[in-house]
Each structure stands twice: as C-alpha cells, then as structure tokens.
Amino acid sequence: MSATPPFKRIALIGLGLIGSSLARGIQQLGLAGELVATDNSAAVRARAVEIKLADRIADDNASAVKDADLVIACVPVGVAGDVAKSIAAHLAPGAIVSDVGSVKASVLHAMSEYLPDNIHFIPAHPVAGTENSGPDSGFAELFSNRWCILTPPDGADPAAVEKLTGFWAALGANVEIMQAAHHDLVLAVTSHLPHLIAYTIVGTADELEDVTRSEVLKFSAGGFRDFTRIAASDPTMWRDVFLANKDAVLEMLGTFQEDLSKLTRAIRRDDGDALFEHFTRTRAIRRGIVSIGQDEAAPDFGRKHQALTKKAD
Amino acid sequence: MSATPPFKRIALIGLGLIGSSLARGIQQLGLAGELVATDNSAAVRARAVEIKLADRIADDNASAVKDADLVIACVPVGVAGDVAKSIAAHLAPGAIVSDVGSVKASVLHAMSEYLPDNIHFIPAHPVAGTENSGPDSGFAELFSNRWCILTPPDGADPAAVEKLTGFWAALGANVEIMQAAHHDLVLAVTSHLPHLIAYTIVGTADELEDVTRSEVLKFSAGGFRDFTRIAASDPTMWRDVFLANKDAVLEMLGTFQEDLSKLTRAIRRDDGDALFEHFTRTRAIRRGIVSIGQDEAAPDFGRKHQALTKKAD
Ligand SMILES: NC(=O)c1ccc[n+]([C@@H]2O[C@H](COP(=O)([O-])OP(=O)(O)OC[C@H]3O[C@@H](n4cnc5c(N)ncnc54)[C@H](OP(=O)(O)O)[C@@H]3O)[C@@H](O)[C@H]2O)c1
Ligand SMILES: NC(=O)c1ccc[n+]([C@@H]2O[C@H](COP(=O)([O-])OP(=O)(O)OC[C@H]3O[C@@H](n4cnc5c(N)ncnc54)[C@H](OP(=O)(O)O)[C@@H]3O)[C@@H](O)[C@H]2O)c1
Numbered sequence: 249m250s251a252t253p254p255f256k257r258i259a260l261i262g263l264g265l266i267g268s269s270l271a272r273g274i275q276q277l278g279l280a281g282e283l284v285a286t287d288n289s290a291a292v293r294a295r296a297v298e299i300k301l302a303d304r305i306a307d308d309n310a311s312a313v314k315d316a317d318l319v320i321a322c323v324p325v326g327v328a329g330d331v332a333k334s335i336a337a338h339l340a341p342g343a344i345v346s347d348v349g350s351v352k353a354s355v356l357h358a359m360s361e362y363l364p365d366n367i368h369f370i371p372a373h374p375v376a377g378t379e380n381s382g383p384d385s386g387f388a389e390l391f392s393n394r395w396c397i398l399t400p401p402d403g404a405d406p407a408a409v410e411k412l413t414g415f416w417a418a419l420g421a422n423v424e425i426m427q428a429a430h431h432d433l434v435l436a437v438t439s440h441l442p443h444l445i446a447y448t449i450v451g452t453a454d455e456l457e458d459v460t461r462s463e464v465l466k467f468s469a470g471g472f473r474d475f476t477r478i479a480a481s482d483p484t485m486w487r488d489v490f491l492a493n494k495d496a497v498l499e500m501l502g503t504f505q506e507d508l509s510k511l512t513r514a515i516r517r518d519d520g521d522a523l524f525e526h527f528t529r530t531r532a533i534r535r536g537i538v539s540i541g542q543d544e545a546a547p548d549f550g551r552k553h554q555a556l557t558k559k560a561d
Numbered sequence: 562m563s564a565t566p567p568f569k570r571i572a573l574i575g576l577g578l579i580g581s582s583l584a585r586g587i588q589q590l591g592l593a594g595e596l597v598a599t600d601n602s603a604a605v606r607a608r609a610v611e612i613k614l615a616d617r618i619a620d621d622n623a624s625a626v627k628d629a630d631l632v633i634a635c636v637p638v639g640v641a642g643d644v645a646k647s648i649a650a651h652l653a654p655g656a657i658v659s660d661v662g663s664v665k666a667s668v669l670h671a672m673s674e675y676l677p678d679n680i681h682f683i684p685a686h687p688v689a690g691t692e693n694s695g696p697d698s699g700f701a702e703l704f705s706n707r708w709c710i711l712t713p714p715d716g717a718d719p720a721a722v723e724k725l726t727g728f729w730a731a732l733g734a735n736v737e738i739m740q741a742a743h744h745d746l747v748l749a750v751t752s753h754l755p756h757l758i759a760y761t762i763v764g765t766a767d768e769l770e771d772v773t774r775s776e777v778l779k780f781s782a783g784g785f786r787d788f789t790r791i792a793a794s795d796p797t798m799w800r801d802v803f804l805a806n807k808d809a810v811l812e813m814l815g816t817f818q819e820d821l822s823k824l825t826r827a828i829r830r831d832d833g834d835a836l837f838e839h840f841t842r843t844r845a846i847r848r849g850i851v852s853i854g855q856d857e858a859a860p861d862f863g864r865k866h867q868a869l870t871k872k873a874d
Contacts, residue, residue, distance in 0.1 A: 277871055350783075375780045378860035379847070389866035394782055420869055424779070434776050437766050439783025444828075445758055446784070448821045450843040453750050456816070463747050465849045466737070467688045469707055470663075470752025471759070471791050473856045478784050480847035483840035487833045494828055501825055503769070508761045512814055515757075515807055520800045527796035530763040534692070534793035536778045543786045547691035549862040553702035556733055558590055 253281050254414060259316035260285040261309050261331055263296050264482075265377060266348045267322030268386030271301040273419045276388045286312040287383075288323075295383050309334040318344050318415065320372075321359075325349040326488035329358030341366040344408050348374055350435060350485070351492040352399045352428035360401070368408035370400045373431065374421060375439070381482040392420030393541060399428040436496035440489055441504060443478050444497065447486070450479040474549075566594050567727060572629035573598040574622050574644055576609050577795075578690060579661045580635030581699030584614040586732045589701045599625040600696075601636075608696050622647040631657050631728065633685075634672075638662040639801035642671030654679040657721050661687055663748060663798070664805040665712045665741035673714070681721035683713045686744065687734060688752070694795040705733030706854060712741040749809035753802055754817060756791050757810065760799070763792040787862075 258280035260267050267285065274280050285302035286309055287293050296305045306312035313319045313335045321331045328349055339345065345367050349355045356371050363369050376394035378385065396416040400409050413423045426434075453464045453472060464472065490497055514522040538545045571593035573580050580598065587593050598615035599622055600606050609618050619625035626632045626648045634644045641662055652658065658680050662668045669684050676682050689707035691698065709729040713722050726736045739747075766777045766785060777785065803810055827835040851858045 273869060276869055375783050377783075380860045385860065387866070388869055392867040392869060395779055397780075418872065420867060430771075434772050434780055435783055437769060437772055438777055438780040438785040441765075442762060442784035442788055444824060445762060445821075446787075447840055447843055448824055449755060449758060449817060450846050451839055452754075452813070452817045452820045454842065454846055455820075456750060458743075459747050459750055461846075461849070464751055464846070465853055465855060466708055467710075467747055467751040468850050468855050470688050470690075470748055471755035472751040473850050474759075474787055474791060475755055476843075476847040476850055476856070477862060478787060479840075479843040481840075483837050483844070486840050487836040490828050490836055491831055491833055494831075497828060498825070500765070501821075504762060504765045505821075507765045507768075508758075508814075508818075511757060511761055511764075512811070515803045515810060518804055518807075520804055523800040523803055524796050526764055527760055527792075527794075527799050529767065530760055530789075530792040531796070533763050533767055533774075533777070534789040536774070537781050537786050537789055540778055542778060542781050543789070544864060547693050547698070549790060549864070551857060551862070553700070554705040554733065556586060556589055556701055556705060559731065 253278050254411070254418070255279060255318045256281045257316040258283050259313045259319045260302065260322055261287075261312060261319070261335070262322035263287040263292050263301055263383045264322065265381045265385045266374065267320075268296070268301055268383040269388065269390040270320065270322065270348075270386075270419075272386055272388040273391065275302075277418055279415065279418055280318075284312050284316065292383050299383065301383060310338045313338050313343075315340050316343055319346070321347040324485050324488040325351045325355050325492045328355045329361065332359035332362040336362045336364055339364065339367050343367045344412055345369045346372045346412060348372060350439065350489050352397075352431045354492040356399065356401060356428045368405050370398055370404055370409055370412050371428065372399070372412065372416070373397045373435070374416070375435075376421070379477050379480045381485070389420070391416065394421055396421040396423050397431050398423060398425050399431050400425065432493050432496045433499075436493060436500045440493055440497050441500045443481065443486060444490065444501070445504070446475040446479040449475050566591050567724070567731070568592060568631045569594045570629040571596050571631045571633070572626045573615065573633055573635055574600070574625060574648070575635035576600040576605050576614055576696045577635065578694045578698045579687065580633075581609070581614055581696040582701065582703040583633065583635065583661075583699075583732075585699055585701040586704065588615075590731055592728065592731055593631075597625050597629065605696050612696065614696060623651045626651050626656075628653050629656055632659070634660040634662075637798050637801040638664045638668050638805045641668045642674065645672035645675040649675045649677055652677065652680050655681070657681045657683060657725055659683050659685045659725060661685060663752065663802050665710075665744045667805040669712065669714060669741045681718050683711055683717055683722055683725050684741065685712070685725065685729070686710045686748070687729070688748075689734070692790050692793045694798070702733070704729065707734055709734040709736050710744050711736060711738050712744050713738065745806050745809045746812075749806060749813045753806055753810050754813045756794065756799060757803065757814070758817070759788040759792040762788050
C-alpha cells in the first residue's frame with residue numbers, strides 16, 4: 249500500500265546538478281503526486297524529457313509552477329530574482345517556495361522583492377555537490393548524510409518550515425536552521441574561500457614560465473591534483489557566488505592572508521618550531537571531519553592503486 | 562623458476578610510509594636477495610619485526626648498510642645529511658646510494674658532503690604518497706602509475722642510473738630524470754605550495770571568532786574538507802620540506818599572491834567577466850590530469866553516497 253505523497257505537485261526550476269538530483273530523489277521516494285520541471289535551456293528540457301526527469305517538462309517557469317504546493321528554484325544565485333519575477337503571478341496561494349542557492353542573504357533579498365505575501369518563502373542550501381553540472385550529472389543520493397541549511401525569514405510559518413524540513417530529511421539530509429547572514433559567513437569559509445584559493449592556485453600553476461603544463465600534470469599527485477577538482481566547478485555558478493557573497497568572502501580572505509603571511513614569515517626566518525606547531529594543530533581538523541562522517545577515513549580519498557605484477561622471468 | 566634478483570642486498574633506512582611501502586614492494590616482487598632495514602626509532606624497529614617488513618631489521622644505520630648494493634634513505638629531508646654521515650664509512654664500494662626526499666638540491670648537497678667517492682649517489686623522489694605516516698601506513702602499490710624523479714649529479718655513472726631506473730620501473734613507476742634545482746621548482750608548485758595553502762586555510766578556519774569549529778566540520782562538504790586531507794600530513798616531514806626548499810617555495814608564493822590579488826580585485830569591483838574567464842580556464846587542467854591517468858574521473862573523488870530508503874508507510 250503506497251502512502252499519500254507529502255506534496256501534491258512539486259515544481260523544479262532549473263535541471264542542472266542540483267535540480268536533476270532533486271528530480272531523481274523525488275521520483276525514487278515518491279515525494280510528489282506529480283513532478284513538474286523546467287529549465288531555461290531548450291536543450292536541457294529536451295534531455296530531461298529523454299531521461300524522464302519528471303512526470304512533465306514545462307516550457308517555461310510560469311506554467312511549471314501552476315498549482316504546485318512546493319516550488320524549488322535550482323538556478324545560479326545571480327538569476328534567483330529573475331526566476332521569482334517570472335513565477336510570482338502564477339503561484340498557488342499557500343505554496344512553499346524555496347531555492348538551493350549557495351548564498352542566502354542576497355537570494356532572500358532578490359526573491360522577496362517579487363514573491364507575493366500569500367505563499368511561504370523559505371530559502372534553503374543543501375551543502376552537497378560535485379564538480380560536475382548539467383542534467384546528466386545528478387543522482388538521487390547526493391544529499392544523503394549531508395547537511396541542508398534553511399534560512400527562513402523572520403516570522404516564517406513554523407508549519408511550512410517543518411514541511412520543508414521533512415522534505416530534505418526524506419532525501420537523507422540533516423537539516424539546520426540559521427540566519428541568512430550567518431549562513432553566508434559560515435559558507436564563506438567552508439566553501440567559497442576554498443574554491444577561490446583552488447581557482448587561484450590552479451591558475452598560477454598554469455601560467456608559470458619555468459615549469460611546463462606537462463610537468464604540472466605529471467607531478468600533480470604531489471598534492472596539486474586535489475585542488476583541481478573544485479577548480480573544475482561550474483564558472484557561472486561560482487562567478488555568481490563570489491559576486492553575491494562579496495563581503496563575507498573578502499572578510500575571510502583578509503584573515504587567510506594574515507595567516508599566510510605568518511607562515512611565510514616562519515619559512516623566511518627558518519622558524520621550524522612555528523611550522524611544526526601549526527602543522528600539528530591542523531591534523532586534528534581532519535580527524536574531526538572523518539569522525540562525524542563528513543568524509544571517508546581511507547587515505548588519499550580512497551584513490552585506487554594498480555596491483556604490482558612481477559615481470560616475466 | 563625464479564630469476565636472480567636485481568640486487569643482492571637492499572638496505573632501507575627509515576620505515577615510515579615510504580620506507581615501509583618500498584619494503585613491501587621489494588618483498589612482493591623479489592627485488593633483493595636479502596632485504597635489510599632499520600629505523601631511528603626502537604618502536605618502529607620492533608613493529609617492523611612484528612609485521613615482517615624485511616628479512617632482517619638492523620639495530621643501526623651503520624650495520625644495516627653493510628654489503629648492500631642498494632641503500633635507500635627514507636627519512637625526513639632535514640636528517641638526510643646525518644644519515645649519510647652515519648653510513649659513509651660502512652658502505653660497500655660500488656653500492657648505489659639513494660633517497661626518496663621531497664626536496665632534492667639540499668639533500669644532494671647534505672649527503673654528498675659525507676658520502677665516499679667509491680659509491681654511486683643518485684637521489685630520487687617518488688611523487689606518490691598519502692596523508693598517513695609510519696610503518697603501518699605503507700603498501701606495495703603506492704608507486705604504481707606514479708612518477709619517480711631521479712636527479713643524478715653531473716658525471717653520474719649511466720649504468721647506475723639505469724639500474725635505479727629499473728628498480729623504480731619494477732615498482733610500477735614512470736621514471737623521469739632532471740636537474741635537482743628544476744625538480745625543486747616543479748615540486749614547489751605541484752606539491753609544496755598546495756600543502757602550504759592547505760595548512761593555512763585549515764588553520765584559518767579553526768581560529769575564527771564568528772564561526773564555530775562544529776560548523777566548520779559539519780559544513781565542510783562545501784569544499785573545505787578537500788583541503789583537510791593534505792593538511793593532515795606529517796608535521797616533521799613538512800617542516801623539513803619548507804625549510805629545505807625555502808627559495809623555490811617563496812618564489813611560487815609570490816606568484817600565487819599576485820594571482821590572488823587579481824581575483825580579489827575582480828570580486829571587489831564586481832568584475833564578473835574576469836571571474837568567469839578565469840574559472841573557465843582552470844577547468845581544462847583537471848581534464849588534463851584525468852586524461853593522463855594521474856587522477857580518477859569519478860566526480861567528487863569517487864566518494865560514496867548512501868542509498869536512499871523510503872520511510873515505512
Ligand atoms: N553544484 C554544486 O555543487 C552546488 C551545491 C549546492 C548548491 N548549489 C546551488 O545550486 C544552484 C544550481 O546549481 P547547479 O550546480 O545545479 O547548476 P547547473 O548544473 O549549472 O544548473 C543550473 C541550471 O539552471 C538553468 N537556469 C539558468 N537560469 C535559469 C532561469 N532563469 N530559469 C530557469 N532555469 C535557469 C540553467 O540553464 P542554462 O543552461 O540556460 O544556463 C541550468 O540548466 C546554484 O544556485 C548553486 O549555487 C550548487
Ligand atoms: N609522505 C609522503 O607523501 C611522501 C611522498 C614522497 C616522498 N616523501 C619523502 O619521503 C621521506 C620519508 O617520508 P615518510 O612519509 O615515509 O615519513 P615517515 O612516515 O614519518 O617516516 C620516516 C621515518 O624515518 C625515521 N627516521 C628519522 N630520522 C632517522 C635517522 N636519522 N635514521 C633512521 N631513521 C630515521 C623516522 O623515525 P622517528 O620515528 O624516530 O622519527 C620515521 O620512522 C621524506 O623525506 C619525505 O619528504 C614523502
């Protein structure tokens with residue numbers, strides 16, 4: 249006997265990595281009576297039909313949200329306001345409207361401007377992803393055992409917050425509620441600054457005069473290759489993130505720069521004790537992440553190694 | 562019928578990650594008639610006996626190298642000179658003496674000072690590792706499909722270089738020969754700078770006032786956790802690397818700082834086009850690394866995701 253799905257109709261706007269992962273999870277778990285989805289790009293919509301990402305692929309945002317009791321915008325944060333504008337007049341009263349953007353204060357501001365008062369707007373950010381994008385890169389398990397942060401505006405309806413919490417919990421996520429501004433500060437350090445640093449160092453390595461690109465690639469197993477993964481993330485998404493979370497990112501960059509200067513000075517002055525002390529302290533953080541299950545314990549991210557073979561005698 | 566092993570007796574000094582990986586590989590492939598090993602630490606020597614890392618565990622460096630035709634120092638680069646001093650008077654004439662240190666010019670200099678003229682000194686650096694250390698962390702396949710760089714001094718015996726090349730090739734490595742100074746520049750960008758940056762950002766995240774350590778750990782899947790792996794590497798090894806390769810590291814840091822300033826300025830000035838252009842360029846590097854087999858193509862380093870389960874109705 250199949251239970252009644254928690255939502256009658258869910259509408260997803262944007263079918264990239266996050267949207268298509270949600271689509272797969274919603275279908276697999278039966279979270280919607282009907283799943284409707286759409287995307288800006290005709291090619292993505294056609295692909296979505298082909299791989300059956302939803303019960304119905306709508307031609308535009310306005311028709312996608314009709315009669316939906318849950319609408320989730322899964323688009324780059326720079327266009328969140330445009331999406332809100334395109335759907336505002338077509339939303340069903342009482343609907344929950346949410347998003348998945350990596351920055352929250354700017355999205356809250358941009359979308360609120362257009363959304364009507366008779367719906368429940370509750371921004372969200374699942375802290376889960378990969379370096380890939382597009383409708384083929386998604387998978388239902390993406391959010392499993394990861395955190396999803398909700399940033400309901402002051403005065404949000406507790407029942408709507410609870411309903412959205414249940415949705416993310418069904419997808420395997422742990423839900424945390426915070427203020428949008430605090431979210432942006434936390435993510436500036438756990439996500440935005442790491443991406444900026446990775447993008448920088450990969451660019452640096454690519455432009456050296458005395459070291460060839462072929463050398464950089466061949467000897468990347470010394471540590472560099474770890475950075476190339478997140479520096480291969482979607483350029484549109486990340487341009488938007490840095491512009492939308494400018495203040496918090498610049499603040500974190502300032503602190504990072506001070507710390508880098510300290511270590512640089514220690515190297516310049518041959519201060520081995522300062523280096524040793526710092527390197528000992530940072531070990532503990534890795535252990536903490538592994539112990540709460542946010543990364544695997546296997547060394548080298550569990551990368552595989554080919555077995556040795558004896559040469560024929 | 563078993564072939565004659567390429568070396569009559571191999572001596573390994575230092576049984577951490579690299580030394581114990583070599584020990585396992587040598588035994589598995591039968592590369593030595595006899596494998597002798599030792600370590601500074603009595604605890605490590607005792608453990609090596611327990612897990613049978615060699616045919617014989619010697620009590621000190623001097624007795625370990627007796628009659629060996631290949632000697633490899635697998636110790637932090639800061640003590641390479643001390644090791645050379647401790648073995649110099651006990652080496653068999655014609656022996657090949659090598660190391661595995663992550664910096665080459667300083668090791669070449671420090672060891673040459675003590676080593677006699679009647680042996681072949683050929684420094685080496687396998688560009689392969691994990692964030693773990695100690696005798697239990699090694700495995701025979703560590704060097705498989707990775708590069709090993711040899712930096713023979715001018716006038717080195719070609720036959721000895723070829724013999725050592727064959728040794729690393731047997732362990733599955735590709736061998737490249739370069740000048741020590743060039744090695745140090747290449748590794749400054751593909752390994753030392755990435756480690757310094759990772760150590761810095763992990764330290765930064767741990768010391769913030771407005772973001773708790775618990776938040777850093779919980780939301781680390783946004784990108785930060787990737788950096789924590791290499792920032793969990795051995796403090797002694799890395800202190801020594803930065804002190805031994807100071808000039809090249811400071812040079813690379815200078816270039817990195819300039820590039821970071823450029824991106825920071827782009828964010829401050831809302832220059833989305835500059836960000837987009839940079840982020841598009843860095844994507845290609847990742848593809849290059851995957852295409853030459855120096856990393857796996859699986860998204861998110863192939864991290865596993867738990868399957869979703871429907872809640873009971
Ligand atoms: N990737 C991650 O790791 C990750 C993790 C957590 C949160 N997020 C957030 O999730 C959101 C989506 O990211 P993603 O990785 O899924 O990106 P993605 O794979 O690039 O997909 C975004 C999709 O949205 C479409 N789109 C753009 N503007 C639109 C509009 N006005 N109306 C309808 N569709 C539109 C895009 O179509 P076009 O092809 O026409 O541009 C594209 O197909 C972003 O806000 C990002 O910050 C991402
Ligand atoms: N880890 C990597 O990813 C990696 C990759 C490529 C190259 N390398 C290079 O490989 C070398 C070894 O690194 P590792 O990761 O194997 O380090 P490790 O796991 O820390 O092992 C080093 C071992 O050497 C011993 N040792 C120290 N001084 C000694 C001495 N004077 N005589 C004899 N033994 C001594 C240490 O004993 P104690 O316990 O007494 O200190 C320790 O057991 C370093 O030069 C490093 O730069 C490392």
